[in-house]
Structure formats: structure tokens, C-alpha cells
Amino acid sequence: MTNPWTDIKNTDLVVIMGGNAAEAHPCGFKWVTEAKANRGAKLIVVDPRFTRSASVADYYAPIRQGTDIAFLLGVINYCIANDKVQWDYTRAFTNASYLVQEGFEYEDGLFTGYDESKRDYDRSTWEYQIGPDGYAVVDETLQHPRCVWSLLKAHVAAYTPELVERICGTPKDKFLTVARMISETSSPAKAMTSMYALGWTQHSKGAQNIRTMAMLQLILGNIGVRGGGMNALRGHSNIQGLTDIGLMSNMLPGYMNLPLDGETTFNRYMSTRAFKPLRPGQTSYWQNYRKFFVSFMRAMYGAAARADNDWAFDYLPKLDVANYDxxxxxxxxxxxxxxxxxxxxxxxxxxxxxxxxxxxxxxxxxxxxxxxxxxxxxxxxxxxxxxxxxxxxxxxxxxxxxxxxxxxxxxxxxxxxxxxxxxxxWPGGSPPGSARTDTWIMAQIFVRLRELYRKEGGAFPDPILNLYWPYADAEEPTPEELTKDERLPRLRGGRSR
Amino acid sequence: MTPISRRGFLAGSAAAAAATSLEAFGFSEAEAAVAAAVKPFHLTNTTETRNTCTYCSVACGIIVYAKGDRRKGEKADIVHIEGDADHPTNRGTLCPKGAALRDIVKSETRLTQPMVRRPGSDRFEPISWDSALDKIARALKDDRDANFIEKNEAGITVNRWLTTGFLAASATTNETAYATYKVVRSTGILAFDNQARV
Amino acid sequence: MNGYLVSEVVDPANPSRMTLQQGKQLSGFGEYRDDGGVVGGCWVYSGSFTEAGNMMARRDNSDPDGAGMYLNWTFAWPANRRIIYNRASCDLDGKPWDASRKLLEWDGAKWTGYDVPDISPTAKPRDVGPFILNAEGVGRLFARQLLRDGPFPSHYEPFESPVANLVAPKVRGNPVARVFEDDWKQLADIGSADFPYAATTYRLTEHFHYWTKNNHVNSVLQPESFVEISVELAEEKGIAKGDWVRVWSKRGGLFAKAVVTKRIKPMLCDGRIVHVVGVPIHWGFVGAARKGFPANVLTPFVGDANMETPEFKAFMVNIEASTGPVA
CATH class of the missing domain: 3.40.50.740 (Rossmann fold)
Known part of the structure; x- marks a missing residue:
């Protein structure tokens, strides 16, 4: 979520599409009810089923599952055609004015560079034109035929209400009612929030489902404001945390990623990740990538991560494919x-x-x-x-x-x-039988494996032998020690301090 | 109100003292009998601990009530879980899943001891923690030593291990996730994932 | 994970041990360093446990002016920011787009308001763009090379679909999604007469994934697996409410009770009637609920082109009245 649950009360329009918050996130949905009761906010639900979210909606429209992109591109087309765009926001805060390279095209469902045998694209033309000063070239009038706005207008033009009805099964009048209600939030004094969940992610084009709504929210000026945002209603209590900490095949903590086979040295790895501003004076979190990476490697490998060994860069496994998902x-x-x-x-x-x-x-x-x-x-x-x-x-x-x-x-x-x-x-009860914490189990496995490598040697033992494990009791680090990367004195009962 | 014979009802229980003192405050015999018949409030003498609902990511605040206090090193038996009225998001409310949290803690299908199912067997057998963990460490070591890839075909250092995979949880703490990350990543495992994808 | 300042001295007697002297927890990721002077496992969490204590344990639920931000309740990453990209709540000169919904404001020298600004607190309004995760500083309507399946979204049908792609008839599914060789054979053809109904999976409010079937209360509330179909499809297939049905895809089949409902209605897509079959996911063979089939006996082994999230929400099945499973 870009915004907190409690902020939903600040909205004027809730769109639930790709989710069913009333049933799957009931206590969060309460804030939709607050917005309806106290601000007169409206709720739209678009779903193949008339869900319990739909049953309290101001407007419901059916849609065939897997066709959300067609529906939302139809809404973008409607907003552009009817001048329902927050122009100041779109001009200043999106890349609408950026010029795209010559050679980039879209035709018959495919973009430039498709290779059917690889089921992949050569994406090199999917880029901005870069001027002699090293920055992206822009046309603030949005008139240039190669500017993002012109290309977007052309791309969505096919998605008429008639086509939306044929693809999505949403009757034209229902689609138009939804499009009109959404388009009204282009006013700077109106905000719309998008609440979605697995109904958008669990598709072969899940990322693009979400992106299409994000694009719509950008041209309506609804990102970064109270009552707005792109709000992914996540399913498990710490799925966000596990994602943040990078427990995924290709990730490092904090949304950094693992090196690929070709990235043989730290400098090579950094060359594609170092931040290069595309506009004069722009700042970014990612200008600190090197700092984040080095500090992470110090947390992983302690004193074994040194400047003279590229911060133990070779300790990290390299990926030969994009994912071991x-x-x-x-x-x-x-x-x-x-x-x-x-x-x-x-x-x-x-x-x-x-x-x-x-x-x-x-x-x-x-x-x-x-x-x-x-x-x-x-x-x-x-x-x-x-x-x-x-x-x-x-x-x-x-x-x-x-x-x-x-x-x-x-x-x-x-x-x-x-x-x-x-x-x-904090823990409120004692575990049943001999159940133990996951941290204890992981620590036990690690300590035993490390001991085997100490005794027997074996395949590349260095990252295991040098894993930074400073905790007062190596067999059971405390939560506070883990979050602080520190060894801490223990109190009775094993708790830190 | 049906009159109740106070004498027959109380029969020397601890509630008798309470009823007697109520009488001293001027309660009638019948009222005192009713008061005495009320079960003592079941959250009396419990410890309260702040926690977070384990289900979806709304992350409702909850209060866990237990007999016994872990902070004093006592065994704590959870008797009740309810919404935390001070929590900004849920303000004390819980959904049908959250309202039944105590029963997942106390589920009959909670696991209580390590078990092993041997190849071809049709049952789990108990195994000690030590034996289970040693078995795991040995299996990891043997598989890693046999299948670790230090260099790819082009001779480039890749240091990966593809024959063992690890699926991490989705409701463990950040601190557990971090300990898990360190241990798994340091071995070179790449087939490492979590519930975020499903 | 917060970030910890270490001395750069390594114990010469034992190089595997870092000498931690006079360390301090950092107050934020701005203090991270690239010279090895910081141990910090997860920069986005920096500021969550500082020298002032455990910010994640804070329990002050005050909310000035009812803005809904609760800045002193626990901690939000990054930097305790509650709404990301919040600089975009103001116009180019730093005035809120909507004064009644102020989040931040440029006071001539700095950003003030109800949230932690998502920009340097003293960055002048016209100097830095609000989308500071991006090298452009702006939101992307055109995603450059960052997604595998296109800088603009385009309509693609699910891999199993009742109809061909109207926009691009030759394209099957998402043209860059990975499908393993054996799995192609287990996908029903587009418009297949053997698998004519569009299925989707979902959750019920009484259950959480496959956990709460271990919970007596939730198993009483929703004891038994079922599928949902429209009144029209039920009539067509001779299925009454509460009957056993068999549902199957090219990968497997299940038995469940039929819930015949007006909540699902057939849709007309390009002249073809599409019936939806709804399959809640929660049942299995362990726990307190009755034994049942999970939805994944049906679902296809293909994922999103960028994230590999499986396509659980759209696939094709057939359905018939049945006498139920024979144990």
C-alpha cells in the first residue's frame, strides 16, 4: 500500500477491483465504511462475482476474469477523450512529456523486439531519447509525436466502450458509468483509492494489471495524496516483511537484487545499478545503492567482507536464469x-x-x-x-x-x-509440547552445519564459516539482537537486556 | 425471579464469603444468591500481552490473556484473545477469523514434537530434536558438497547450489525472516522463495 | 537490520570476528556508508530501532486533526513515512492540491505537515521530483525496459480462455510468460469444447487459506467444500442447490457441493455466453473440517511474466452433476 489503512477514510471514491476487501480484509474494509458514512464517498466494485464488497457498493459492474487491463485501458481512453485528466499533475509528476526512442512501436499485440523462439523481447528501444546533456529529452507541451503522452493516447485509442464490452463482458452502459465516476476524481479536490489483492496478482499478466491502474491513478493525480494511492491488500501477516527482507530467489534485503552470472565483479554489478539521474538535480534512494549493499554485506559476512575482496562479493550465489521461483x-x-x-x-x-x-x-x-x-x-x-x-x-x-x-x-x-x-x-503464551521458534530451528541448523564444515571442510565453506553471527547465544539469537545486528547481554529467561 | 435457596446453592464454596459480604452491604438474600451464582470473570488474574493478528495484513491489534506470566518465567496458558481497542486500524474489532484466534492456538492439530516419516513408511514416528537437527545438517552438508557449483561452464565463479530449495514462511517475524535469510543465502541456495508469489 | 555503526578495526587474532566498539544504532538510512563502517542488513528498516529505543513498539495512537496518519504508532518504513510519494500531494509550488486534505506544505524554507516528507525536508518545490524511487523523479506512464512484457500494458487473454484475443488474435496468453514444456500439454485449447466454463478461485471470510480448517470454530462456520455456479448454468447442467458436482480441468478434478447463486451471472463476450465457476480454495485432508479438495487440483502451472505468481484466477473447467466421491 502506498497509504495506510486508516487513510482510506479520507477518500471520495473507492474502487475495489481484483479484490474483495469486505470478505478478505474485513477490519480494513471498515475504513471504506467510514469514508462512505462521513465523507459521502462512493464505492465501486468490478468483479466476476457479486461479492459482499459488491453488496454494499454504490455501483457494481461484472467483468470476465483476466480482462482487467482491457477495462482499465478503456477507462484511461475515456479520461483522455473527455479531458478528465489532472493536467498540472500529469505534466509535472509523470513522464508524459518524455520523448521515446524512434524505433519503438506496438503492433498486433506485440512491442518492438519480440523473439518468438525465446518468448522474450529485445527491449533496447523501450527507452527515452537522451539529449547531449545526458538527460532525457522532454516536450512540456505534450504535442511531440514521440512523447509518452502521444504514444499512450494512440495505444489506448483501440479500447472503446464497445471493445471493452466484447472483451470483458461488461455491458457498455455499466462500463461507462464506472468510467464516468472514476474520471470525476481528476479534480484536484477529489481523491480515489484503488484497493486490490490476489484478483490482480494471480494472472499471467498480474504486474501489468496493477500497472494499468497505477497509470490511471497518475493521470488523475491520485498518488501521494490523502485518500488516494495504489493499495495492495496483502494476504499474510508478514508477507510484506518477507518481501522487504528479500526472501525471494533473486533478491537481497531492501529491494536490492542478486548478481547475474555475467556480473563477475562488484564494479560490474554496480555499473548497472548505480543511480544516474534522468533529469537535472533529481535525487533518489538508489543513489545510495553502494552504501546499502556494502552495509548489507557487512551484516552478512562481518569482518570477512572487506574493501579488498569486493565486500565478499563472490560469496553471493549468481543467477543463470531470472528466477528460481x-x-x-x-x-x-x-x-x-x-x-x-x-x-x-x-x-x-x-x-x-x-x-x-x-x-x-x-x-x-x-x-x-x-x-x-x-x-x-x-x-x-x-x-x-x-x-x-x-x-x-x-x-x-x-x-x-x-x-x-x-x-x-x-x-x-x-x-x-x-x-x-x-x-x-510480545509472546503471550507458552508453546505446546516441545515446539520451538523458527529462529531457534534455523540457528540450530546453521550451528550444526557450520560445525560440520569446520571439522570436515567441503565445497566452498567460506560463506558459511564467515557468516556474521555475533549473538550472545549462537544457538538462539533474540529478536532484538537480530533487528540490531548486535550481540546483547541476556536477562534471565533468555531475553535481551 | 425464581427464589433460590441460598443455603443449598452455596455449600461452602469460595463464593460464600463474597455473598456474605454482599449481604453486609444490604443486599437481599435473593440478590446475593444471584451475585454468587455468577461465574468469576474469567480474565481475572490473567496477564495481558499485546500482539498482532496472525492472518491478513490489516494487522489488527489484539490482546492475549493468559494464566501465568512468561516474563516471570512461568508457563503461560492462553485463555482468551480479543481485539485491542487502542489500535488505530481495528479499534478493537475482529473478523470471524480473528475472533476465533484462541482456537487456532489451541487447535487439536497443533504439532507438539518432532516426527520423522521414514522412506516407504505409512506413519510418523517421534524423533528427538537433536537427532532431527543432526540429520538435517548432515543431509544439507552431503547434498551441498556433492552438487555445489563453484564455476559455470564458462569458468566464471557462480557459487550456487540448485539441488536444495527453501520455502520461507509468510507469518513469521522480520527477525525470524532475517535469521532465515542469513542462513539460507550463505549456503548458496537459489530456490528460495516465500508466500509473496502466491 | 536497522544499521549499526562499527569501528573499522578488525580483530587481527580472529578475522572472522568484527570488533564492535562503541557502536551506535543509526537514526536512518541516510547514515549508511560504503566504506564498511556500517553493519546494516536491510536499509528500508533503518530508523526502526534507534538509540532512542524500539520505534516499532511505540503505542501512541494520537492523530492530530484526524488526518489518519498516526505518526507515533509503531514505525512505518521508510523513515516513518505513512504515505509514499507524498510530495505529490502539493502543486509545483508546494501548496496542497486540496487544502481540506493537506498532507504536506512548503513553508518557504521546509516541508511541514502531517507526514514525514518523501523528499529532502529542505528541497525546494521545483527542484526535485516527487517519485524519488525513480531516476526520473516522476511516475512512469511508460515503463521503459523495467517490465518484461511491455512499457505499456496490453490486453492478453489468460492461457486458458473461452475466447481468442480480440486485440491480437495470434497471441496466446502473455507472449513472454514462461511455460515449461510439459505444462503446455496440460493447458486446454482456446475455446475448447471439453473445458467450456471460465473458473476462478477465491477465499471465504470464515477461512484463512489452509490454516483455519485446523480451527474448530471456523470449521463449524464453513465445514465443507463447495463450488458456486449461476442459476442459468445449474439449469443447463441439471444441477440443484446442494447437489454433488464433479469439476475438472485438463490437470485434475474434484467433487464438491453445488451452491447455485444469483451472485454469479453468465456474461456475454463477443457474442458468446461465458459461464463462471467459482472455486473457494480452503479444503484438504487434514484438520477439523470435513475432508475436501483444494482448488489447486485444477489450476494451471503458469505464472506472471514478471513475478511468476501463478494464474489461479482464470482457467477453464467442465462441470457435471455427480453422486459425489466414493471414499
């Missing part, structure tokens, strides 16, 4: 190329697509380790449950370790909500 992981598993797999509080046998393929993959592992407070199907994928899980148990050779963990009420630390609030919480 969950789908690739299970593809590798099903092809017999994965031996060990860990699931920490995660039930992929239910959560990932094509369960038959998942079970086939899990059955080819040597070992599966599941850490969870609860029983999961994943930990029991080898159990025959008749029609519900038809497997041949004796033929499944996977060894499964199921480790009991604490739950939220039994541990301490911070969680990041959708609005980026980092809220600390």
Missing part, C-alpha cells in the same frame, strides 16, 4: 533435480498450482523438512486418503521431518502490515 523449484523437483526441500510455515501442496505435479515432485525428494505450528497436507503428502490423496505410500521414498514451531501468540518480534507499519509484538 516456486514454479521452477517444483519443475526441477518433478524432473528429479531437487534432493532436499524445506517448508517453513508453508503448505505448497495446497498453495501451488497443479497438485498432481506437486505430489509427483515431492515424491522424488530425498528429504522434505516441514516446520509448522500445524499439521499440513504437505508434511503428509505420502499418506493415502482415498480420493482426496490417491498415492502409493510404500513406493514413496522421501524421508519427511516434521518440526513443531511456535505460533504468533508464542513469539516476539515485528510484522509489517500492508501499509508498511512495522508493529512489534
Amino acid at each position: 516456486i514454479l521452477r523449484a517444483f519443475e526441477l523437483m518433478q524432473k528429479g533435480k531437487m534432493n532436499l526441500y524445506f517448508c517453513q510455515g508453508f503448505n505448497p501442496m495446497q498453495a501451488f498450482p497443479n497438485r498432481a505435479k506437486l505430489v509427483e515432485g515431492l515424491s522424488k525428494l530425498k528429504m522434505l523438512v516441514v516446520m509448522d505450528p500445524l499439521q499440513t497436507e504437505t508434511a503428509r503428502f505420502w499418506e493415502n486418503h482415498g480420493v482426496y490423496n490417491e498415492v502409493n505410500t510404500v513406493e514413496i521414498e522421501t524421508e519427511v521431518l516434521q518440526l513443531p514451531t511456535t505460533c504468533f501468540a508464542e513469539d516476539e518480534g515485528s510484522l509489517v502490515n500492508s501499509g508498511r507499519w512495522m508493529q512489534w509484538h
